[in-house]
Amino acid sequence: MGHKNKTYIIFDGDNDKWAYARMKGWKALEHIDFDFENAHDEYSLTTNASNEDYIKGKLRKRFQNASQVIVLIGESTKNLYKYVRWELEVAQNLNIPIIAVNLNGDRKQNNNTCPPIIRDTYVVHISFKMKIIKYALDNFPSEFKKRTTDKSIGGRTYNESVYSSLGLND
Template identity: 50%
Template sequence: MSYKNKTYVMFDADTDIRMYRLMTAWKANDNIDFNFHDAHDLNNLRKTTSEDQIKRKLKERLNNTKQAILLVGENTKNLYKFVRWEIEVAMSMDIPIIAVNLCKNNSSTEKTPPILKNKAYFVSVPFEQSKIKHALDKFPSEYHHKKSEAPSDRSYTWK
């Protein structure tokens, strides 16, 4: 279940942080059945921190993670400094990645970074609380059982 394992959330901090904050608000609301252990709670980062220090702390978070969410917005596939690096590290650590599409066409993976689409088995879901929860609850175990049987485009879309 998603509430038992730490979840690392990757996103464009300039444009998509509001969606990350909405997910944490769902988690904090006792009337919404949505819970996850947020790996971002592990250590704090400051704007004055160097890129190397930030990456070291992000890697610490990923080391304590069993699953990852990638919030896929308009600019995500063009982000290389941190988001692509986070994806590469997650893939190298064999962490299941759930791509959550923030764009209007929720079933499309056109905005998903190519590195993920071309090299990883992942699931793509729309930004809907129930679908994200379902993916967090089910995909990580499925990932470890079925990644070698992934379709040729390496993605799977849950509806």
């Protein structure tokens, strides 16, 4: 199965583009069951991409069609305010579920790398492994929508049994 709703992916374009490219590669391989509809495929940027207002306008349009957000968290993601923090604020304001994917392999919130704006909020924190990303895309958005306000604080994780059931025992 794969996730057919639009997914907006946030990442450090200078340092973590490799991870975004790997996700697109997983999606492209026919023998791998990994799919997502990439919100970045819509409203492409043109030569005006150096203008911050222009870029944010295009990104805002991409958010309109997104059902969930993946933020790829690398070593410097927490320090990026111009776009990454802004994109996370937009996702929160639009009440879009956020899946925080730790590129260092952490399976829980890591305050040394996690952007402060999503620390201790109702976000699921997972490792950068295809199977757990697919699992989160298939399960977290519906969980997010069912949450109640008194249970909607604090970072979420998947327990070890979920990782084990996916063959991720490391």
